[in-house]
Amino acid sequence: MQNAKAMVPKPVNEPVLSYAPGTPERAALKSRIQELKSQEIEVPIIIGGQEIKTGDMGEMRIPHDHNHLLGRFHKAGEKEVKMAIEAAMDAWSSWSKMPWESRAAIFNKMASILQRHGEQTINASTILCQSKNAYQAEIDASCEMIDFLNFNSWYAQQLYSQQPTYSPDGMWNRLEHRPLEGFVFAVSPFNFTSIGGNLTAAPALMGNVVLWKPASSAVYSSHFMMNLFREAGVPNGVINFIPGSGRDVGPNVLKDPNLAGIHFTGSTAVFQGMWKTVGENISNYKSYPRIVGETGGKDFCIAHESSDVDALATAMVRGAFEYQGQKCSALSRTYIPKNIWPELKEKYLAQVKAIKMGDPEDFSNFMNAVIDQSAFDSITAYIDGAKKATDAEIISGGNYDDAKGYFIEPTTILTDNPKYITMCEEIFGPVLTIYLYDPKDWKATLDLVDTTSPYALTGCVWGQDREAVNEASQRLTHAAGNFYINDKPSGAVVGQQPFGGSRASGTNDKAGSMFNLVRWITMRTIKETFDPPKDFSYPFMDET
Numbered sequence: 001m002q003n004a005k006a007m008v009p010k011p012v013n014e015p016v017l018s019y020a021p022g023t024p025e026r027a028a029l030k031s032r033i034q035e036l037k038s039q040e041i042e043v044p045i046i047i048g049g050q051e052i053k054t055g056d057m058g059e060m061r062i063p064h065d066h067n068h069l070l071g072r073f074h075k076a077g078e079k080e081v082k083m084a085i086e087a088a089m090d091a092w093s094s095w096s097k098m099p100w101e102s103r104a105a106i107f108n109k110m111a112s113i114l115q116r117h118g119e120q121t122i123n124a125s126t127i128l129c130q131s132k133n134a135y136q137a138e139i140d141a142s143c144e145m146i147d148f149l150n151f152n153s154w155y156a157q158q159l160y161s162q163q164p165t166y167s168p169d170g171m172w173n174r175l176e177h178r179p180l181e182g183f184v185f186a187v188s189p190f191n192f193t194s195i196g197g198n199l200t201a202a203p204a205l206m207g208n209v210v211l212w213k214p215a216s217s218a219v220y221s222s223h224f225m226m227n228l229f230r231e232a233g234v235p236n237g238v239i240n241f242i243p244g245s246g247r248d249v250g251p252n253v254l255k256d257p258n259l260a261g262i263h264f265t266g267s268t269a270v271f272q273g274m275w276k277t278v279g280e281n282i283s284n285y286k287s288y289p290r291i292v293g294e295t296g297g298k299d300f301c302i303a304h305e306s307s308d309v310d311a312l313a314t315a316m317v318r319g320a321f322e323y324q325g326q327k328c329s330a331l332s333r334t335y336i337p338k339n340i341w342p343e344l345k346e347k348y349l350a351q352v353k354a355i356k357m358g359d360p361e362d363f364s365n366f367m368n369a370v371i372d373q374s375a376f377d378s379i380t381a382y383i384d385g386a387k388k389a390t391d392a393e394i395i396s397g398g399n400y401d402d403a404k405g406y407f408i409e410p411t412t413i414l415t416d417n418p419k420y421i422t423m424c425e426e427i428f429g430p431v432l433t434i435y436l437y438d439p440k441d442w443k444a445t446l447d448l449v450d451t452t453s454p455y456a457l458t459g460c461v462w463g464q465d466r467e468a469v470n471e472a473s474q475r476l477t478h479a480a481g482n483f484y485i486n487d488k489p490s491g492a493v494v495g496q497q498p499f500g501g502s503r504a505s506g507t508n509d510k511a512g513s514m515f516n517l518v519r520w521i522t523m524r525t526i527k528e529t530f531d532p533p534k535d536f537s538y539p540f541m542d543e544t
């Protein structure tokens with residue numbers, strides 16, 4: 001029986017360090033980057049606490065300096081998937097019964113390790129592996145992970161305290177919050193180190209055992225996250241680390257009868273493929289797998305003519321180009337009234353021109369490289385298309401160079417076609433498309449925002465006119481799971497803005513909240529009667 005008698009301390013968000021010149025964190029981070037860069041590591045698969053080496057190797061390279069090899073990792077195949085499922089199911093017997101306070105203590109200890117000495121390793125590995133600047137690495141890899149760990153223990157406590165409202169005299173009603181009967185498959189994307197950590201830790205905290213497949217381009221930083229799980233005392237077999245190709249690993253995991261849940265973040269197409277595989281195997285499972293997925297986005301900004309133009313310009317720059325636009329929440333399509341455009345254009349382009357791009361070890365760089373050759377090719381194809389289009393014009397950037405690293409300039413496309421391809425499709429790179437509308441068409445433009453893309457992840461409205469803001473908020477009720485008023489549409493913080501979207505953007509189970517954790521338990525209702533009846537008849541049957 002899980003209960004909530006122990007008190008988990010109420011968390012506060014981990015303070016974000018500034019890395020300003022002269023700070024100790026800046027010196028520590030720089031030195032850790034040098035240490036990691038000077039070694040080539042070999043990353044094993046971890047199954048049941050054992051290091052497994054298949055010899056089928058993938059490479060780990062620095063996106064902003066792709067000749068630099070950080071190391072190689074062993075890829076899992078069918079045999080390792082089978083071993084991992086066996087190890088997980090073995091661990092399930094004791095982990096699923098462990099008191100929840102003990103599980104919470106392990107994950108809170110991991111947060112404490114990150115705070116005390118793990119922080120610079122996880123940040124430096126994220127900088128090298130995913131080409132993030134110091135600030136982006138700090139908010140993702142260490143701070144968000146610490147928050148996920150501490151806040152989820154707090155939310156678990158709230159969840160476990162949920163009990164039936166009433167037990168009449170002579171009986172006791174209660175709820176037992178059981179873990180799922182089977183294993184959870186956690187599949188993580190390249191772009192946030194903490195997402196990999198949370199996709200894994202959240203179900204494990206609730207008593208589940210996990211197979212974790214990180215994105216091949218993020219195995220390096222995920223390996224350091226896995227080391228933290230081990231250091232914190234997660235028992236062998238509870239989290240099994242099985243990097244490898246999605247096509248090889250995925251189907252072998254998904255067809256197993258013990259699959260109890262999928263915790264996915266990544267593209268819509270991959271998620272839909274996984275869901276189909278589950279559908280095809282539906283009669284083989286012991287229970288219906290819980291399917292939780294946060295997927296793509298085409299995040300919008302709609303500005304009213306009453307907008308604060310200076311602040312809007314900054315929100316557009318940060319929203320679209322931080323981490324090279326490779327956030328699921330990155331601003332990607334913007335609707336600007338024609339009457340404020342001349343002033344906004346000048347202010348926006350002045351800021352874009354001031355952006356420096358290059359190696360994240362040079363802290364003056366705001367932007368760095370995109371993740372790999374395939375992302376570089378797909379993003380630059382959109383840019384080349386805009387160069388040739390008659391209904392689009394590039395007004396900033398448009399250049400790119402993959403000679404040393406995968407660098408793409410912050411690119412702005414202006415279009416008079418609200419359905420131009422870069423207004424509709426997820427690009428996942430530093431490309432912002434702007435459509436200018438007549439301020440008289442405010443209402444019709446809200447409809448355009450709502451209907452242009454299949455996604456509904458994040459979006460923002462700008463304006464000082466409260467009627468207009470309210471109208472946008474109402475008309476766009478289902479257009480975004482995270483909606484911002486006079487702010488950029490990215491930068492959600494655990495405990496402050498639970499994150500996730502609907503429509504093609506996912507199941508909207510809100511990472512970093514109690515609503516996500518509820519997916520990883522399956523409740524048993526227990527009614528205990530203290531004085532059970534001893535005669536089958538009821539009073540209404542008495543005709544005398």
Ligand code: NAD
Pocket residue numbers: 187188189190191192195213214215216244245246247249250251265266267268270271273274294295296297327328426428457499500501505506
């Ligand atoms: P991706 O879909 O290419 O890969 C995600 C993961 O799925 C990787 O681990 C990959 O190896 C794995 N995979 C691929 N094919 C598989 C298969 N057949 N079976 C099982 N696993 C398989 O995504 P990515 O390029 O790593 O990340 C970018 C995408 O993630 C973007 O679409 C972005 O919007 C999305 N994303 C969404 C959120 C969110 O919260 N909504 C957050 C971050 C990223």
